[in-house]
Amino acid sequence: MNTDRRMLQRLLVLTVCVMLLSLVPAMGESAAAAPAVRKVIIDTDTGADDASALILAAKSPEIEILGVTVLVGNVDLEQGTRNALAALEIAGCEAPVYKGAGERYSGEEIHAFSVFGTDGMGDRDLIHPRGEAREENAVDFILRTVRENPGEIEIIALGPATNIALAMDREPETMKQVKMIWSMGTAGLGPGNASPVAEFNVYADAPAYRRMLDFGVPVTVIGLDVCDGEAQWTDAQFDTLSASGETGHFITESFASIREFYAGNGSAGSVMNCDSAAMLCALDPEFVSGTISCHGSCLTEPGEAYAQVIFYKEGFTYDVAANDFDYNVTLVNTVDKAGYFARYLDRVQ
Numbered sequence: 345m346n347t348d349r350r351m352l353q354r355l356l357v358l359t360v361c362v363m364l365l366s367l368v369p370a371m372g373e374s375a376a377a378a379p380a381v382r383k384v385i386i387d388t389d390t391g392a393d394d395a396s397a398l399i400l401a402a403k404s405p406e407i408e409i410l411g412v413t414v415l416v417g418n419v420d421l422e423q424g425t426r427n428a429l430a431a432l433e434i435a436g437c438e439a440p441v442y443k444g445a446g447e448r449y450s451g452e453e454i455h456a457f458s459v460f461g462t463d464g465m466g467d468r469d470l471i472h473p474r475g476e477a478r479e480e481n482a483v484d485f486i487l488r489t490v491r492e493n494p495g496e497i498e499i500i501a502l503g504p505a506t507n508i509a510l511a512m513d514r515e516p517e518t519m520k521q522v523k524m525i526w527s528m529g530t531a532g533l534g535p536g537n538a539s540p541v542a543e544f545n546v547y548a549d550a551p552a553y554r555r556m557l558d559f560g561v562p563v564t565v566i567g568l569d570v571c572d573g574e575a576q577w578t579d580a581q582f583d584t585l586s587a588s589g590e591t592g593h594f595i596t597e598s599f600a601s602i603r604e605f606y607a608g609n610g611s612a613g614s615v616m617n618c619d620s621a622a623m624l625c626a627l628d629p630e631f632v633s634g635t636i637s638c639h640g641s642c643l644t645e646p647g648e649a650y651a652q653v654i655f656y657k658e659g660f661t662y663d664v665a666a667n668d669f670d671y672n673v674t675l676v677n678t679v680d681k682a683g684y685f686a687r688y689l690d691r692v693q
């Protein structure tokens with residue numbers, strides 16, 4: 345009888361061991377199947393559209409935000425830094441924030457220009473960050489992070505290219521180890537917003553943008569033409585966003601001045617949010633439905649075409665035009681415009 349019981353106990357122990365062992369490869373497989381979290385730095389001149397993009401990034405599991413680097417652009421450096429801190433805090437993200445360029449690549453003074461209100465965030469008294477920027481300079485942080493993670497860092501750039509160009513000048517060999525730069529910049533294949541042919545981020549520091557394009561690291565460009573028309577956020581969509589919770593309400597309030605600006609321009613009812621569209625391009629491959637491999641050439645000579653970026657499309661040319669460039673840019677030219685807001689809300693709420 346005792347022998348039978350011992351046999352039964354042994355059989356039971358053996359069965360449990362086999363079951364546990366069978367779980368080990370299954371766990372290993374699921375760990376291997378999970379895609380690695382991408383390491384990103386977000387470079388921003390934080391106004392309302394940047395803030396909405398930071399919140400989108402903070403709510404997205406595909407990426408780890410190693411740091412947020414700020415520069416002058418839509419607002420001055422101090423205000424942009426406070427806006428970035430506040431946006432990250434409301435999203436519950438503890439990514440460190442670093443202050444970078446407060447003047448142009450050339451060293452010239454630059455005046456912040458905002459259609460987004462004095463504070464860049466709708467002038468609704470929204471910005472009360474608890475945290476502060478780190479001591480380390482943004483350019484030093486970018487270089488150190490790329491050095492520590494060679495070939496792994498993606499930079500998502502939502503403002504002028506000044507911080508990036510400065511880093512490229514200071515340590516070109518380090519910056520060659522950047523995996524990808526995602527740039528919200530240029531008019532794409534459509535009209536500009538700073539001039540008929542130039543987009544604001546490029547116009548604010550065209551030599552820096554040119555340095556970035558010509559440097560030799562892969563750049564994916566998201567221009568104005570992918571966030572216009574059907575991609576614009578409507579009043580009804582802002583109402584939905586505002587009702588979705590504290591974060592959605594914060595984003596909606598921060599857009600108050602930009603919506604007034606559009607209304608004053610005779611285009612009430614919907615606004616562009618290019619920074620979040622660019623962020624979504626970086627995060628969600630299904631949002632992007634078409635890209636063009638091309639050469640991007642940034643014009644820096646003073647004049648009417650200042651800060652225009654000309655794209656020489658692959659396969660395009662009459663024999664009269666030179667087209668033997670390196671293809672330094674992947675230009676996003678079609679996205680799911682109709683689904684943009686729904687994809688944004690799905691991640692943020």
Ligand SMILES: [Ca+2]
Pocket residue numbers: 388389390391393394417418502503619
């Ligand atoms: Ca921006």
